[in-house]
Amino acid sequence: xxxxxxxxxxxxxxTAAPTAQPLDGARIGVVTFPGTLDDxxxxxxxxxxxxxxxxxxxxxxxxxxVDAVILPGGFSYGDYLRAGAIARFAPVMETVVKEAxxxxxxSSPLPVLGICNGFQVLTEAHLLPGSMIxxxxxxxxxxxQVLRVENTETTWTAQFTADELITVPMKNxxxxxxxxxxxxxxxxxxxRVVFRYVGENPNGSRNHIAGVTNERxxxxxxxxxxxxxxxxxxxxxxATGVREGTDGLTIFTSVVSSLAxxxx
Amino acid sequence: xxxxxxEVMPKPEILDPQGKAIANALPHLGFTGFSGVRQGKRxxxxxxxxxxxxxxxxxxxxxxxMLSNPVIEDVVSVTVAEDx
Numbered sequence: 524x525x526x527x528x529x530x531x532x533x534x535x536x537x538t539a540a541p542t543a544q545p546l547d548g549a550r551i552g553v554v555t556f557p558g559t560l561d562d563x564x565x566x567x568x569x570x571x572x573x574x575x576x577x578x579x580x581x582x583x584x585x586x587x588x589v590d591a592v593i594l595p596g597g598f599s600y601g602d603y604l605r606a607g608a609i610a611r612f613a614p615v616m617e618t619v620v621k622e623a624x625x626x627x628x629x630s631s632p633l634p635v636l637g638i639c640n641g642f643q644v645l646t647e648a649h650l651l652p653g654s655m656i657x658x659x660x661x662x663x664x665x666x667x668q669v670l671r672v673e674n675t676e677t678t679w680t681a682q683f684t685a686d687e688l689i690t691v692p693m694k695n696x697x698x699x700x701x702x703x704x705x706x707x708x709x710x711x712x713x714x715r716v717v718f719r720y721v722g723e724n725p726n727g728s729r730n731h732i733a734g735v736t737n738e739r740x741x742x743x744x745x746x747x748x749x750x751x752x753x754x755x756x757x758x759x760x761x762a763t764g765v766r767e768g769t770d771g772l773t774i775f776t777s778v779v780s781s782l783a784x785x786x787x
Numbered sequence: 788x789x790x791x792x793x794e795v796m797p798k799p800e801i802l803d804p805q806g807k808a809i810a811n812a813l814p815h816l817g818f819t820g821f822s823g824v825r826q827g828k829r830x831x832x833x834x835x836x837x838x839x840x841x842x843x844x845x846x847x848x849x850x851x852x853m854l855s856n857p858v859i860e861d862v863v864s865v866t867v868a869e870d871x
Contacts, residue, residue, distance in 0.1 A: 604853075604854070605856055608853070608856070612853075646858070647856065652858075653858060654856055654858040654859045656797075656801065656804065656859055657804045657805060658804065659802065659804050660804075661804050661805070661808055699804070701801055701858065701859055702858065703858065704800075727802075727804075
């Protein structure tokens with residue numbers, strides 16, 4: 524086989540990337556804290572989902588007019604004190620909490636997604652209930668994980684079908700979701716468990732909970748990483764082939780279409 | 788230097804995976820007789836000058852709102868330690 528330099532074989536087939544129609548106005552901010560690892564993956568996922576990613580900086584209070592915000596995974600401020608505990612006091616978080624929180628005056632509060640460390644930041648900021656502690660087995664997990672999508676009413680999950688099973692990577696040591704018994708009962712009754720681990724509980728999380736939402740459904744947090752399952756060739760293995768899984772993409776197309784709907 | 792000491796422990800109903808791992812390791816080093824371990828945190832807040840009631844109140848507030856996460860931890864004590 525002869526190839527010219529421009530035809531160097533690639534690991535993945537870029538042309539197969541299921542890029543949605545770009546929608547004007549769907550500008551989605553991706554926050555970088557000191558120690559954030561997955562901001563670029565999250566930005567790429569936004570683009571593949573049809574939105575325009577806008578980099579946001581932890582020390583900048585302004586959200587630069589974005590329509591939604593993603594707090595990506597990795598670490599933040601060395602995770603000193605507790606994971607996400609210092610990041611909660613970052614200038615950018617003041618604005619995020621104000622615009623996304625329960626007392627947000629707006630009838631359409633800011634959609635916010637927290638992934639992994641970003642989920643921990645959202646619980647520390649009291650935008651989401653519960654907290655995370657070390658995995659019950661104390662080991663770092665890195666594997667593909669099956670989740671069930673149990674709430675398709677949120678801004679971030681509107682395009683999933685009810686109880687859809689998805690596979691996305693998961694990588695953490697501090698992912699055991701804990702919550703008081705009363706609050707657990709309340710969020711279960713209100714249908715605020717958005718993602719649940721399927722099969723063996725990977726980390727000891729209460730009721731196999733992998734992700735939750737707030738009362739208004741605009742804020743969602745989850746431990747696994749949907750932004751690592753958005754592009755064929757780089758995702759988890761699935762029925763169609765090795766690393767072909769793109770189940771995470773629906774999160775990003777969901778928010779983009781929710782925003783487009785809201786703008787009409 | 789006058790110091791305010793804040794002690795934070797995981798809530799009793801929260802299983803403490805780190806404490807459990809330590810408890811399992813103790814007998815390997817010959818430390819037997821301990822049936823359980825729980826691991827917490829101790830913060831030393833240093834003060835320039837005198838510790839006033841106002842400052843102590845502020846330390847209690849910091850302990851409740853920042854040094855601990857009430858979902859998973861309890862503030863066990865906020866005390867003054869003069870000779871650290």
